[in-house]
Amino acid sequence: MQSHPGVTRRTYLRLTGLATLTTGLAGCSGGGNDDGGSDEALSGEDYPAVDEWLTETEVGGEAPNYDGTIVNQREEDTVQVDVGAGDNGIAFEPAAVAVSAGTTVRWEWTGEGGAHNVTAGPDDQIGESDYEFSSGDPVDEEGETYEQTLDDSGIALYHCEPHLSVGMKGAVVVE
Numbered sequence: 001m002q003s004h005p006g007v008t009r010r011t012y013l014r015l016t017g018l019a020t021l022t023t024g025l026a027g028c029s030g031g032g033n034d035d036g037g038s039d040e041a042l043s044g045e046d047y048p049a050v051d052e053w054l055t056e057t058e059v060g061g062e063a064p065n066y067d068g069t070i071v072n073q074r075e076e077d078t079v080q081v082d083v084g085a086g087d088n089g090i091a092f093e094p095a096a097v098a099v100s101a102g103t104t105v106r107w108e109w110t111g112e113g114g115a116h117n118v119t120a121g122p123d124d125q126i127g128e129s130d131y132e133f134s135s136g137d138p139v140d141e142e143g144e145t146y147e148q149t150l151d152d153s154g155i156a157l158y159h160c161e162p163h164l165s166v167g168m169k170g171a172v173v174v175e
């Protein structure tokens with residue numbers, strides 16, 4: 001799957017519409033979800049493919065920062081994942097995140113931990129990934145970004161090729 005420039009524009013228009021709506025509802029309280037992360041996390045036990053990918057060491061190491069939960073970002077239009085997180089910069093953060101279908105996920109390089117890439121390659125991984133994509137050759141530039149718009153429900157399992165053996169793995173649940 002490739003991202004389509006048009007989707008980004010649609011997302012922008014949707015955001016613009018949302019801003020107008022929010023202004024109109026300014027008197028209401030308690031409806032906002034702009035802080036992300038405030039929604040309850042999902043349990044990895046309910047998503048065995050995600051859990052297996054991030055904890056099994058049959059292919060690659062265990063994801064060091066996966067705590068058995070999936071960060072819930074299903075209210076967000078754009079979701080960011082840090083590339084090069086954790087103590088040694090060899091992790092994706094969050095390792096597992098849930099988004100709504102149609103969301104653009106943006107991976108952003110922190111510059112830590114050496115050269116990384118983002119690769120969803122079912123043949124190289126445990127379990128099925130419903131998505132296949134790649135950011136290309138590993139890079140180490142801080143501020144580098146890679147985006148994928150995930151339009152279909154399913155699960156994207158991915159990893160960093162240079163660091164698969166040490167558990168630099170991630171997952172996106174698309175619902």
Ligand SMILES: [Cu+2]
Pocket residue numbers: 090115116117160161162163168
């Ligand atoms: Cu890496």
